[in-house]
Amino acid sequence: MHLGALFIASHVLKSGSVRETARRFQLSPSTVSTAIRHLETELAMKLTERSSGELATLLASDRVLEGLGPITTATGELAQLAGHDAAAAENESWASRIPIKIVTMERFLEVADQGSINRAARRLRLGQPQLSLQLANLEKFLGHRLFERQAQGSVLTEEGRRAYQLFITISQAWNDLKSSADERYRRTARSLRIGSIIPTGSESWVARCLGSLVSEWNARRSNNAISLVSMTADDLREALKSGRIDVAILDSVFGLENFRHRELLRTDMVVIAPPDSTETTVADLVAGYAICMPSPRTGLGHAAMAFSDERAPNRRFRNRDITAADSLPVIVDLVANHGYVSFLGRVSAMPIAGKVRIVDLDEYLPMSYHVAFNHRKAAADASAVIIEAAARITSEPAMQTDRVRESAA
16 A cells, blocks of 8 residues: 555545545546545455445544544655645645555665664565665655665664654554454454345344344354345345355346356235225226335336336326335335335235235236355355245245245146
8 A cells, every 4th residue: 555545545534525635636536536445445344435426434434534644644744854845735745646655664664673674685585686676766755865874784864763753653553454454354254244135024034034044053153153234136236246245135136147046936026005995906006095116226126117117107107206215114114004005025015914905916927036145155055044944934824825826836
């Protein structure tokens, strides 16, 4: 990691803006974005995310910004050592372009501690010419000789002693940040990250499958701890692709070609309506009630939107009284208590049959749920447990319907 990149990343976390940082330091936005991405990679944590085209800093960024404080302060003092006024705006631009790597500073510190380039090179397992060249480049950049080469070894000059104190501060602050990152990485490497579509509630088959997984997994005393997260189908695919999760339960098979995946169960789509409603057709329900359904970012929402566009192009499906909500518990509450209608897979609707009315569509619209997983053996093992749990839970009497039995025949 270059010192200049740390200086850039620190300003991004402070200002919350890539473009403002780029303008201030006279850099391209891509250079600034690269600096923040490198910091996230080094620290093994997400610090920012884009929302509606704007950069948002996450909670962890405050701790990192605090940890970068000693580094940015020492960078300003380093600018003074190099003959720059650290308070001037143009010299912030200079600081953002410092090409000195943390590892180069630590090699400088090793030479100073050993009092000899030869001894330091042996301890660092580097060639002496390579180490000498790095020190010469460092001296050239700062504009000062940092060592006096003497017969008995290398002795720090006055400027070298100033640089030593600054590099010690920077190295210690960076190592403090990295040690926390290393521990996070070890925890992450041991954990098995499971993502799922958002359950309708604690009684849903998704929630019960995950509960069974955790219980059985811990009973086996597995070395891999499980962490759970719920997202939309689009986010789950993206998280699988980036490696942020190992296993995903999705309501769509779309986009899983590059992953190992298996079907969990098949069902069909139904309408859920207010418990006191009396309408018996989808058309009457749509005409009489506001609609709330998952967004097209979910497999369920995508299927419901396709159904509505194909079969009712002139109805209110496209009007402003349609609300998109990627929280199934909120959708269920709107239907049960606030006079909305929505769409669910039958297997998800059956456990909440006491809260809502379940109305069949005019024609059978099949849906399937899948589990996708990466190359880790633990991910394949967890998927097998999920598949077994799904088969057991959805075969219970409360989950059986004539439509499901007919489709299986």
